[in-house]
Amino acid sequence: MCGITGIFDSRGQREIDRAVLERMNETQHHRGPDGGGLHIEPGVGLGHRRLSIIDIATGQQPLYNADGSICVVFNGEIYNYQSLIAELQALGYVFRTRSDTEVIVHAWAAWGADCVQRFRGMFAFALWDHNQETLFLARDRLAVKPLFYALLPDGTLLFGSELKSLLAHGGLAREIDPLAVEEYFALGYVAEPRCIFKQARKLPPAHTLTIRRGQPVPAPQAYWDVRFSLDQPLDVEEACAELKDRLQESVRLRMIAEVPLGAFLSGGVDSSAVVAMMAQQSAEPVNTCSIAFDDPAFNESEFAKLVAERYHTNHHVETVKSDDFDLIDTLARLYDEPYADSSAIPTYRVCELARKHVTVALSGDGGDESFGGYRRYRMHLLEERLRAALPHGVRKPLFGLLGRLYPKADWAPRVFRAKTTFEGMARSSVEAYFHSVSILRDPMRAQLFSPRFKRELAGYNAGDVFDGHAARAGTDDPLALIQYLDLKTYLVGDINTKVDRASMAHSLEVREPLMDHELVEWLGSLPSTLKIRGQEGKFLLKKGMEPYLPDAVLYRPKMGFAVPLARWFRGPLKQRVREAVLGPRLAETGWFNRDYLQHLVDAHQSGARDYSAPLWTLLMFEAFLRNVLDAGPTAARQPEVAVALS
Incomplete structure (x- = not known):
């Protein structure tokens, strides 16, 4: 795993400032502490920080083809690189290394932009073809690896694995995009391809960007998409047998490494399945890492212990105190953009633990999206059956009225919390799903934002992100449909972002067998009844893993990787959240309704309402303003820039 960055003059051959490129590269030292390299020629500069995993001896980057005309910097792993080497050698290409990186330069020479179709893995790379005067950027299908870019007004294109490398250039305007702020307060992250800064973008999942010197910079091009055909005629027994074979292959490909390797083991179904498949194929005990919590309500370590004992793993456990909230500013600096998933805290800690023992860790991320594991999926299907019983013209006014009149009852048993259900029933399927996953729903954001900020939004709603994906x-x-929406939004913007930044902060490579694109494609061909059956989510995965995992792990209520925000904000963080939410930094933006901010704080801290998620979202936004927006050589000008939204 590595970090890449670069500068490209799309209009000509202006000199690249080596000191600037080095500064950009060094901001990502944590992603690659084992080495760094630059390539500079007129109009082009590429930077790379290396975390050595495969071909430690000869895999340094930037890496070139035989005559030096093609150069690449690469972050990720091409898991099928060995078969690609054989294929390219048969075409006459000569390899000087044993690295997956060299596959990219020869694959480009052989197949051009279509080379990405051949790659099975997680990747973000930049390739410069001197003879064709072409810069080629690419990102993997499920966006496991990040890639930011920005086109400056003078035609300079910047790119990097993390936004901080672009900011280090000094030419990127720190002007916040109001639409990104709307998305953040709805979803807890800024959705691809938008970035918190107007000039910057994220290269979308499964997209490439081909830029030829002297020509206008085009829009990114898609090269893949998952299709839910649901037409595979397999019974449960057949599907379980094929699933086992596919899981074993996906895990086997991700166990190739020249450094210590292990796995996260949370005690949930997904990570436990990965560990079980690793144990089937490993001659040595698997290294496993778990985080325990001193609060029983959040502690899954006993279930992880069951799996570790069954497979005699080298199991490492550390207990995280339930008041482990000292990472707020660290996380803000780490993520570069506002990011509000509080499970980033335990994720950071489990990566910290894992790096003490291994350099590569396999995870169970992606299982909920592809196998149908989220509780909200089952709730959505129930609502869909109710929606189907009444036409939208009847549902919208009837349930819209009930939703407005029915009191919000966070304190009540779930069966009595009808307000959200009524609100969902009044909407279309896509609108209802967006409503269900929003941190601050539409009515709350309408109260949160100031009139001035609403004018800046000009009617934009973060739900447009979901509408766009649903249309495709x-x-x-x-x-x-909602699995597809999650694969395009939550998995990319939340889960993969969280794991990439937390792992790279500790120079740890994380590999996700359940996000193998061939596995995801196959699961998309299976009927939905193999994913959710009755009230049982992940039906196929659980049935398929019955020979390998105890029922106590497979068929227990889903717990999640959470922290006790509600208690923090009424206890040890009571004053901090009040100072952040009601303090000067948020106020000086002019974007928020202070009366509503006061309501959120007072109602939560009095115990009248549970506003922990909205308050955490505000707390992390304030931390972003202080730690990212206000930082750097132009810090003196940042408050003024920050409020200049257009």
Whole structure:
């Protein structure tokens, strides 16, 4: 795993400032502490920081083809690189290393932009072809690896694995995009391809960007999408057998490394399945790492212990105190953009633990999205059956009225919390799903934002992100549709972002067998009844893993990787959250309604309402303003720039 960065003059051959490129590269030292390299020629500068995993001896980057005309900097792993080497050698290409990186330069020479179709893995890379005067950027299908870029007004294109490398250039305007702020307060992250800064973008999942010197910079091009055909005629027994084979292959490919390797083991179904498949294929005990919590309500370590004992793993456990909230500013600096998933705290800690023992860790991320594991999926299917019983013209006014009149009852048993259900029933399927996953729902954001900020939004709503993806989903199956939406939004913007930054902060490579694109494609061909059956989520995965995992792990309630925010904000963080939410930094932006901020703090701290998620979102936004927006050589000008939204 590595960090890449670069500068490209899209209009000519202006000299690249080596000191600037080095500064950009060094901001990502944590991503690659084992070495660094630069390539500079007129109009082009590429930077690389290396974490050595495969071909430690000869895999340094930037890496070139035989005559030096093609150069690449690469972050990630091409898991099928060995078969690609054989294929390219048969075409006459000569390899000087044993690295997956060299596959990229020869694959480009052989197949051009279509080379990405051949790659099975997680990757973000930049390739410069001197003879064709072409810069080629690419990102993997499920966006496991990040890639930011920005086109400056003078035609300079910047790119990097993390936004901090672009900011280090000094030419990127720190002007916040109001639409990104709307997305953040709805979702807890800024959705691809938008970035918190107007000039910057994220290269979307499964996209490439081909820039030829002297020509206008085009829009990114898609090269893959998952299709939910749901047409695979397999019974449960057949599907379980094929699933086992596919899981074993995916895990085997991700166990190739020349450094210590292990796995996260949370005690949930997904990570436990990965560890079970690793144990089947490893001659040595698997290294496993778990985080325990001193609060029993959040502690899954006993279930992880069951799996560790069954497979005699080298199991490492550390207990995280339930008041482990000292990472707020660290996380803000780490993520570069506002990011509000509080499970980033335990994720940071488990990566910290894992790096003490291994350099590569396999995880169970992606299982909920592809196998149908989220509780909200089952709730959505129930609502869909109710929506189908009444036409939208009847549902919208009837349930809209009930939703407005029914009191919000966070304190009540779930069966009595009807307000959210009524609100969902009044909406279309996509609107209802967006509503269910929003941190601050539409009515709350309407109260949160100031009139001035609403004018800046000009009617934009973060739900437009979901509408756009839904139009491309190619399915009207209720479960498949929301799985597709999550693969395009939550998995990319939340889960993969969280794991990449937390792991790279500790120079740890994390590999995700359940996000193998061939596995995801196959699961998309299976009927939804193999994913959710009755009230049982992940039906196929659980049935397929019955020979390998105890029922106590497979068929227990889902717990999640959470922290006790509600208690923090009424206890040890009571004053901090009040100072951050009601303090000068948020106020000086002019974006927020202070009366509503006061309501959120007072109602939560009095115990009248649970506003822990909105308050955490505000707390992390304030930390972003202080630690990222106000930082750097132009810090003196940042408050003024910060409020200049247009």
